[in-house]
Amino acid sequence: MMHDNHHFHEVNEECRHVMVDYWKSHSKIASLEEMMLDTNAETLDHEEKPEILSMLPDITDKNVLELGAGIGRFTGNLAAKASHVTAVDFMESFIEKNRKINGHHKNAEFLQADVTEMELPENKYDVVFSNWLMMYLADDEVLQLAENVLSWLKEDGFFFFRESCFHQSGDKKRDVNPSFYRSPSLYNALFQSVSEPIEGEKNTVMGFDVVYTKSVQSYIKLKHNQNQLCWLVQKKRMAPSSHHGYKTFQAFLDNQQYSRKAVLSYEKIFGNGYISTGGHVTTKEFVPMLNLQPGQKVIDVGCGIGGGDFYMAKDYGANVLGVDLSCNVIEIAMERSSQQKEDLKVQFEVSDITKRDFPESMFDVVYSRDTILHIPDKLTLFKQCLKWTKPGGKLLISDYCCGPVEKHSDNFKSYVAQRGYVLYTPQEYGKLIEAAGYVNVKAEDRTKQFIEVLESEKKRLTENKEQFLKDFTEEDFKVLLDGWNSKLKRCAAGDQRWGLFYAEKAK
Numbered sequence: 001m002m003h004d005n006h007h008f009h010e011v012n013e014e015c016r017h018v019m020v021d022y023w024k025s026h027s028k029i030a031s032l033e034e035m036m037l038d039t040n041a042e043t044l045d046h047e048e049k050p051e052i053l054s055m056l057p058d059i060t061d062k063n064v065l066e067l068g069a070g071i072g073r074f075t076g077n078l079a080a081k082a083s084h085v086t087a088v089d090f091m092e093s094f095i096e097k098n099r100k101i102n103g104h105h106k107n108a109e110f111l112q113a114d115v116t117e118m119e120l121p122e123n124k125y126d127v128v129f130s131n132w133l134m135m136y137l138a139d140d141e142v143l144q145l146a147e148n149v150l151s152w153l154k155e156d157g158f159f160f161f162r163e164s165c166f167h168q169s170g171d172k173k174r175d176v177n178p179s180f181y182r183s184p185s186l187y188n189a190l191f192q193s194v195s196e197p198i199e200g201e202k203n204t205v206m207g208f209d210v211v212y213t214k215s216v217q218s219y220i221k222l223k224h225n226q227n228q229l230c231w232l233v234q235k236k237r238m239a240p241s242s243h244h245g246y247k248t249f250q251a252f253l254d255n256q257q258y259s260r261k262a263v264l265s266y267e268k269i270f271g272n273g274y275i276s277t278g279g280h281v282t283t284k285e286f287v288p289m290l291n292l293q294p295g296q297k298v299i300d301v302g303c304g305i306g307g308g309d310f311y312m313a314k315d316y317g318a319n320v321l322g323v324d325l326s327c328n329v330i331e332i333a334m335e336r337s338s339q340q341k342e343d344l345k346v347q348f349e350v351s352d353i354t355k356r357d358f359p360e361s362m363f364d365v366v367y368s369r370d371t372i373l374h375i376p377d378k379l380t381l382f383k384q385c386l387k388w389t390k391p392g393g394k395l396l397i398s399d400y401c402c403g404p405v406e407k408h409s410d411n412f413k414s415y416v417a418q419r420g421y422v423l424y425t426p427q428e429y430g431k432l433i434e435a436a437g438y439v440n441v442k443a444e445d446r447t448k449q450f451i452e453v454l455e456s457e458k459k460r461l462t463e464n465k466e467q468f469l470k471d472f473t474e475e476d477f478k479v480l481l482d483g484w485n486s487k488l489k490r491c492a493a494g495d496q497r498w499g500l501f502y503a504e505k506a507k
Contacts, residue, residue, distance in 0.1 A: 302371025
């Protein structure tokens with residue numbers, strides 16, 4: 001073990017030297033172009049800076065720690081609202097320029113330090129902010145930083161960070177590029193794998209709760225680039241068992257690979273771009289009910305890999321935000337988005353819709369396909385959706401439902417318990433939407449259509465078995481086939497139903 005630690009230390013020392021040399025060569029005049037590593041820096045900065053600042057939690061009268069502050073692109077804005085800002089960077093030329101630009105803010109202090117070796121008081125900061133930092137750190141350094149930030153933050157404090165993912169985004173010529181372009185799910189796993197004990201409490205730890213992961217819109221708009229991502233995570237008390245983390249990178253990679261593979265195998269049965277019932281066929285049937293107009297804003301709750309969102313943007317000119325709790329599916333959606341030929345108004349984010357909030361009357365449409373079954377408190381969610389919808393706006397949901405509770409078979413009861421679903425009859429589901437305050441509610445039992453769709457999906461899978469086995473195993477094929485046969489059995493027994501729900505917000 002000693003040998004491994006020594007090896008890590010040597011690797012990190014070497015990594016640090018390479019990084020210092022890299023930034024020395026890109027900090028000769030400490031300019032904005034050097035900071036952003038992009039020849040179009042001024043235009044990007046003009047669009048991007050207000051967007052990044054708008055994503056922050058409220059920093060009014062808060063104690064803020066800014067890591068990798070550079071020449072102070074954000075320091076002045078932070079200092080204008082916060083009670084105190086500590087701006088940290090490991091390049092002397094950057095910190096000196098920051099001091100020169102923002103030194104007039106009496107509530108700002110400037111610190112030249114390496115974030116991987118820095119020691120700060122525990123529970124001191126309300127918000128920690130970083131914009132492009134961890135891409136310059138090795139994996140174990142990111143893990144160490146995550147642990148440090150967790151200890152530096154007060155309880156319920158926030159860490160906002162932004163990173164380049166997947167591949168390089170800036171166009172500035174570099175002879176070497178020692179940056180780490182990680183996948184978003186790796187950052188999520190890293191931050192959710194750290195925790196700290198709470199003195200005197202056995203059953204609770206402090207950990208990070210991911211509020212959201214989403215793309216920077218200005219890079220999509222100006223560079224058609226989905227690779228710039230922001231995170232907002234919050235220091236919260238949690239039960240150790242609610243910990244989503246992986247203790248080793250190997251365990252994470254194995255899990256990640258399988259999860260991604262599972263998602264892509266589902267796509268084979270649902271159809272290209274979809275992982276929900278009926279794929280493109282039911283989407284083409286249901287979306288016209290919304291009478292979408294160009295420029296209207298849609299939120300897709302549980303968007304999956306984005307097929308429906310690309311369709312609404314491409315065929316109707318809608319402006320779509322796709323939200324999903326799964327990092328794997330959003331990663332695939334983002335990859336697909338960057339492959340689109342047209343410049344579509346589609347954005348994706350990883351977030352828990354039950355913890356997310358949006359401005360009142362932001363969306364024309366709330367759309368959701370076979371997702372809300374996972375959410376126990378549906379009434380509260382529907383009330384939130386109503387608040388986010390413009391007057392006269394629409395709600396369209398398809399979801400798993402059930403037959404009358406008293407008639408459920410033991411098999412169905414254990415299936416629902418194992419999956420953690422909370423199901424209602426289509427009529428009960430419609431009543432919940434009405435109770436939330438929607439008008440013109442239409443609740444339809446579409447189980448007959450569900451059975452027809454399941455049969456056709458099963459037929460497609462069986463007919464394309466040879467093609468399926470080029471990418472997946474016989475076992476993967478069996479899992480899907482058994483799953484579809486089980487759904488058909490549950491429907492035939494009257495246990496499982498499928499509902500379609502349409503409603504409007506009063507004008």
